[in-house]
Amino acid sequence: MxxxxxxxxxxxxxxxxxxxxxxxxxxxxxxxxxxxxxxxxxxxxxxxxxxxxxxxxxxxxxxxxxxxxxxxAYAATKFARDILSVADNLGRALAALSAEQRADEGIKPLVTGLEATERELLSVFERNGITRIAAIGLPLDPNQHQAMLEIPSDQTPGTIVQEMQAGYMMKDRLLRPAMVAVAKAG
Known part of the structure; x- marks a missing residue:
């Protein structure tokens, strides 16, 4: 171009x-x-x-x-639920002993061993975030307590007056509700 x-x-x-x-x-x-x-x-x-x-x-x-x-955090939940019955039975065994049996020198080492075992079990519970639910004297909380029966009482209706089986929490989760008796209006 x-x-x-x-x-x-x-x-x-x-x-x-x-x-x-x-x-x-x-x-x-x-x-x-x-x-x-x-x-x-x-x-x-x-x-x-x-x-x-x-x-x-x-x-x-x-x-x-x-x-x-x-x-x-909750991997041991099933195991913890299973071991609660062991704690219950150990507690029942200790509660069944009378003051005379506890004083008996032949049974005293057995009682001492049972008490030490219970303390160790409760220590293991504490280390793993398992705590006992408070019940007696408190108002019924359906998230933590299971009312098994009502008992006539002079306390405010709905107040827990007897604990039949201890309840436990694992951190912020319910492992087992406490089985309780609540006061009813006389």
């Missing part, structure tokens, strides 16, 4: 008619506007779906982490 041809082409490109023609060619028509609007809606919907998917993924991850933490 020669310089003259280049000048002619440059002059053609800058004429107002050529500029208007190019503007008309790039201006979207009504059909193209509809298509652009649809694409914009689809893009917005996809962005919203992406946000929901990210939030759901984060919730699933958090839930999984919580389940793993709970599994570690």
């Amino acid at each position: 020669t310089n003259t041809e280049n000048d002619t082409r440059a002059d053609d490109a800058l004429t107002p008619e050529n500029v208007a023609a190019e503007a008309d060619a790039t201006t979207p028509t009504a059909g193209e506007n509809d298509e652009l609007a649809k694409l914009a809606e689809q893009l917005a919907a996809l962005q919203q779906d992406l946000l929901y998917a990210r939030a759901e993924t984060q919730n699933v991850r958090r839930r999984g982490e919580k389940e793993v933490a709970d599994a570690h």
Whole structure:
């Protein structure tokens, strides 16, 4: 191409008619506007779906982490429930001994051994976050106590007056409710 041809082409490109023609060619028509609007809606919907998917993924991850933490914290729950009957039987054995039997020199080493075993068992419970539920003298709490019977009493109705079986918690979870008798109006 020669310089003259280049000048002619440059002059053609800058004429107002050529500029208007190019503007008309790039201006979207009504059909193209509809298509652009649809694409914009689809893009917005996809962005919203992406946000929901990210939030759901984060919730699933958090839930999984919580389940793993709970599994570690409460892994021994079944074992703890099973061992509670051993603690109950040991307590019953000690409660069944009279003062005379405890004073008997032949049985005294057995009593001392039973008491030491009970102390050790309670120490193990404490180290593992297992605590006994307080009951006597407190109002009935259905989340921690199971009322087995009502006894006429001068105490406020609904107050626990007798504990038939101790209840236990493991950290913040109920292992076993305390089985109790509550006062009823005389």
